[in-house]
Amino acid sequence: GNSVTQMEGPVTLSEEAFLTINCTYTATGYPSLFWYVQYPGEGLQLLLKATKADDKGSNKGFEATYRKETTSFHLEKGSVQVSDSAVYFCALSAGYSTLTFGKGTMLLVSP
Amino acid sequence: KAGVTQTPRYLIKTRGQQVTLSCSPISGHRSVSWYQQTPGQGLQFLFEYFSETQRNKGNFPGRFSGRQFSNSRSEMNVSTLELGDSALYLCASSSPQGRQGGRETQYFGPGTRLLVL
Numbered sequence: 001g002n003s004v005t006q007m008e009g010p011v012t013l014s015e016e017a018f019l020t021i022n023c024t025y026t027a028t029g030y031p032s033l034f035w036y037v038q039y040p041g042e043g044l045q046l047l048l049k050a051t052k053a054d055d056k057g058s059n060k061g062f063e064a065t066y067r068k069e070t071t072s073f074h075l076e077k078g079s080v081q082v083s084d085s086a087v088y089f090c091a092l093s094a095g096y097s098t099l100t101f102g103k104g105t106m107l108l109v110s111p
Numbered sequence: 112k113a114g115v116t117q118t119p120r121y122l123i124k125t126r127g128q129q130v131t132l133s134c135s136p137i138s139g140h141r142s143v144s145w146y147q148q149t150p151g152q153g154l155q156f157l158f159e160y161f162s163e164t165q166r167n168k169g170n171f172p173g174r175f176s177g178r179q180f181s182n183s184r185s186e187m188n189v190s191t192l193e194l195g196d197s198a199l200y201l202c203a204s205s206s207p208q209g210r211q212g213g214r215e216t217q218y219f220g221p222g223t224r225l226l227v228l
Contacts (some may be wrong), residue, residue: 036219043115043201044219089154098144098167099203099217101154 002027006102013080013109020073021105023064023090031092033057033066033073034099038087047075047088059065085109112138115220117202123226129190132223136183136204142166142191143185144217145177148199157200189225197227 006023013019025031032051036044046056053068062077073090088101116135124130136143144167146159160179171183177187178212183204199222205215 034216043117043221044203046216046218049216093215093217095167098156098159098169099146099154100156103153 002031002092002094002100004090004092004100004102006088007106008103009087011105011107013107015080015082015109015111016079017078017109019075019077019084019089019107021090021107023073023075023102025071025073025090025092027071027092027094027100029094031094034076034091034093035062035064035073036089036091036101037099038089038104040086058111063090080107082109082111115202115204115218117220117223119223121224121226123228124192125228126192126194127190128194129191130192130225130227131186131188132200132202134185134187134202134204134220136185136202137218140204140206140218141183142205143179143183144203144205145185146193146201146203148201148222149197155199157187160162175219178227192227194227197225199224 003026034049035047037047038044048059050057050066050075055066064073064075087104087106091099118133142161144159146154148154159167163179174190179185201222202219203219205217
C-alpha cells in the first residue's frame with residue numbers, strides 16, 4: 001500500500017536559519033506529492049505540490065523536488081521566520097483524490 | 112472564490128449519541144473528501160464523494176457514513192459515538208476539471224472539532 005514517512009519533530013530553529021524536513025514515500029503507480037501546512041486551530045493549507053519526477057514545487061520561499069530515484073520530497077526553506085511555526089504534512093495522491101499523509105512535523109521558530 | 116466551509120466548528124456530544132457534520136465545497140468543485148485527524152493516528156481518510164456517489168472509502172467502521180447532495184454539499188454522520196471518535200474532522204474539495212497534472216489537488220476547510228464525553 002501507499003505510505004509516507006517524514007521526520008519526527010519538533011524541529012526547533014532560530015529565525016533566519018535553514019530548514020529541511022525530510023519526506024520519503026512508498027506508492028504503487030506514479031503519485032503526485034504535496035506539502036500541506038497546519039497552523040494552530042486551523043485546517044490544512046496547500047503549500048506546494050509536484051506531479052512528476054524532477055518537478056520542483058515552490059511557494060512562499062519553500063521548495064521541494066520530486067525525486068523518483070530516492071522516493072523523496074524533502075521540504076526546504078533558506079531562511080525561516082517566526083510566522084512559519086506550524087505543523088507540516090507531506091502527502092501523496094495515487095488515486096483520484098485520496099491523500100495519504102505522513103505523521104506531520106512540528107516546526108518551532110524562535111526570534 | 113469562497114473556500115471550503117464546515118459547520119459546526121465545535122461540537123460536544125456524549126457517548127452513544129449521533130452527530131452530523133456539514134461541508135460546503137468550493138464553488139464548482141464536485142468531489143468532497145473527509146478525513147479524521149487525531150494525535151495518535153494522524154490524518155486518516157474516511158471517504159470521498161463525487162457527483163453524489165461514494166467513490167472511495169477508508170478503513171472505518173460502518174458507524175461512519177456520508178452523503179453528497181446535488182449541489183455538491185456533503186454531510187458525514189457518526190452514529191453511536193465512542194470516546195475514540197473525538198477528533199478534528201476535515202473536509203476537502205477538489206476541482207472537476209479533469210486531473211490537474213495527473214491528480215486532483217484537494218483544498219481543505221477549517222475542520223469540525225468533535226469532543227465525545
